[in-house]
Amino acid sequence: MDTLSKYRKIIRELIKEYGKYVPSRGEIEIETIFDESNDHYELMYSGWNGVYRIHGSVLHIDIRKDKVWIQQDGTEEGVAEELVKAGIPREHIVLAFKSPEVRQYTDFAVS
Secondary structure (H helix, E strand, C coil): CCHHHHHHHHHHHHHHHHCCCCCCCCEEEEEEEEECCCCEEEEEEEEEECCEEEEEEEEEEEEECCEEEEEEECCCCCCHHHHHHCCCCHHHEECCCCCHHHHCCCCCECC
């Protein structure tokens, strides 16, 4: 399996796993979005918690130039370490939700 196919598979499996968790409050729909032609992968919540509208990205991961860009990570623990454990090297993961100035102080890629 080539690197791109491997990364796609890891990301899809990770998002599917997080998609199994149902929020404890509200009537929330969980949407998994896999756009392999553009390498965009997302877990979305939409619905209502009482009078409050819930709509947003819980996880958003892109693959750009053979690197995995975590655009949004709304999980408690963070998914970067899970990606590393699944076989994606740290130097191929960009914490895109952090500013470029801060990324240099992480154990992950800057860009």
